[in-house]
Amino acid sequence: YRRIIMLSFLDKLIYKKEISDNRIVVGEISQEKRSSRFLLCFFKGLLIFIATYCSICGLLDAFEIPYAKVFLIAGFAIFSFFVAFLYYNKILFYAGYIILFIAFTVELARYYLPANSGFQAALNIIANEYSDYFALNTIREGYETIANRYFTVTVAALFLGAFTAILLNVTISGYMNAFETALVTFPYMEIALFIHKIPSPLYLFGLLFVYTTVIFLQFSKHSRMQVKGKRTHEFIRFKRKKEDSYAYQADTRIFLYSFAVSFVGAALLILVLTAPLNMPISKIAGNPIHKQTQEFVKMYVES
Numbered sequence: 597y598r599r600i601i602m603l604s605f606l607d608k609l610i611y612k613k614e615i616s617d618n619r620i621v622v623g624e625i626s627q628e629k630r631s632s633r634f635l636l637c638f639f640k641g642l643l644i645f646i647a648t649y650c651s652i653c654g655l656l657d658a659f660e661i662p663y664a665k666v667f668l669i670a671g672f673a674i675f676s677f678f679v680a681f682l683y684y685n686k687i688l689f690y691a692g693y694i695i696l697f698i699a700f701t702v703e704l705a706r707y708y709l710p711a712n713s714g715f716q717a718a719l720n721i722i723a724n725e726y727s728d729y730f731a732l733n734t735i736r737e738g739y740e741t742i743a744n745r746y747f748t749v750t751v752a753a754l755f756l757g758a759f760t761a762i763l764l765n766v767t768i769s770g771y772m773n774a775f776e777t778a779l780v781t782f783p784y785m786e787i788a789l790f791i792h793k794i795p796s797p798l799y800l801f802g803l804l805f806v807y808t809t810v811i812f813l814q815f816s817k818h819s820r821m822q823v824k825g826k827r828t829h830e831f832i833r834f835k836r837k838k839e840d841s842y843a844y845q846a847d848t849r850i851f852l853y854s855f856a857v858s859f860v861g862a863a864l865l866i867l868v869l870t871a872p873l874n875m876p877i878s879k880i881a882g883n884p885i886h887k888q889t890q891e892f893v894k895m896y897v898e899s
Contacts (some may be wrong), residue, residue, distance in 0.1 A: 632848060633684055637769075639851045641680030642751045644764045647806045647859075648672045648757050651781040656753065656801030658788035661721050664750040672761065679765040700758060706753050713742040714752030722787065729791040730890075735897055767810075772819040774810040790886070790893070797866050804862035810852040813823045819846055 649672045656663055682692040704711065716738030716856060727735040742748050767776040767862055781803060813819035 601881045628782055635848045636846045636851065637684050638677070638847070639855070640683070640769045641677035641764075643768050643806050643809060644680055644761055645673050645676035645800045647768075647777065647781050648676055648761050650799040650802035651784040652753055652757055652760065654803070655788055656718070656749070656797070658793040658795040659718075659721055659725055661718050661749055662746045664746065666692065667750055668753055668757065672757045675758045675761040679761050682765070683882075687826055690863040696762070704755060707755075710742055710748045710751040711755050712752075713740045714745070714748030715756075716740050717749055718752065721898055724834075725793065726893070730894050730897065732894065732898055734898055772814045773808060774807055774814055777810050778807055792799055797870065797888050800869070801862050801866045804865050805858050807860050808883075809854045810856035812858060813850065816850050816854070819850070846890055850870035862888045 634735065649669065652663070652672075653663075653668060678692070679696070682696075684688045718742050720737050720740070723737065724737050726732075740748070756781075763780045764777060767773050785795060785800070800881060
């Protein structure tokens with residue numbers, strides 16, 4: 597019972613409940629080990645930025661769609677770090693999401709025409725590439741209200757990036773889930789890879805780096821970080837069969853180790869995948885899923 601005296605009031609309640617339920621205390625939890633929430637939010641913002649930038653710009657570059665790269669990099673960075681730092685404390689979390697929702701709605705209303713035109717322009721370019729791939733006679737084309745594709749595609753990509761960053765903030769900052777992160781980002785790449793439009797290795801490396809980092813952090817049990825309030829604990833309780841265990845929610849050292857290992861792992865994967873990705877499409881054996889979806893895709897492009 598002496599161990600409980602050095603803990604906070606809420607920690608004492610947890611231990612007292614364990615004593616009454618189990619007659620034992622499972623380990624000792626010290627509140628002295630704390631990681632910088634600023635660095636944790638920064639690391640998560642970096643992962644969100646890399647995933648957002650590599651997925652969207654990888655798609656645009658694969659189809660040679662014109663856009664202002666500097667503006668997208670700056671915009672994606674602002675969105676990514678803004679949403680990541682919403683987890684810094686409760687005030688930022690609740691007020692920030694309200695501000696984000698209002699700002700996104702207002703700006704979308706202001707720039708709806710160029711955003712819609714840019715979206716249609718990107719769809720038209722992609723549809724033309726799919727038409728050539730399937731040797732189609734007719735394709736569906738969307739109406740572009742503004743002729744300047746360089747401007748309209750940039751605006752559309754900014755809104756798409758903001759929406760993607762919000763989703764990634766949930767999958768990375770909220771749950772640190774690798775499958776959900778891939779579910780948000782990989783479809784962008786699949787649009788290009790489906791007709792063997794190979795994005796730059798830089799974009800593929802960035803996505804692989806994010807995926808492997810999230811996998812390591814997900815299974816390390818040291819990545820979750822609750823929205824911090826006055827009574828927020830630095831540890832989280834896990835149920836494992838008949839025993840309870842505790843782990844610190846997020847640890848900057850684990851993030852750094854995961855970043856280093858993932859960087860090396862992603863680089864090796866890119867080297868291994870370079871030859872298959874650059875192989876002529878005529879020599880690639882079609883997989884069953886690709887064959888089954890080809891007819892559906894052809895019908896969609898023609899309609």
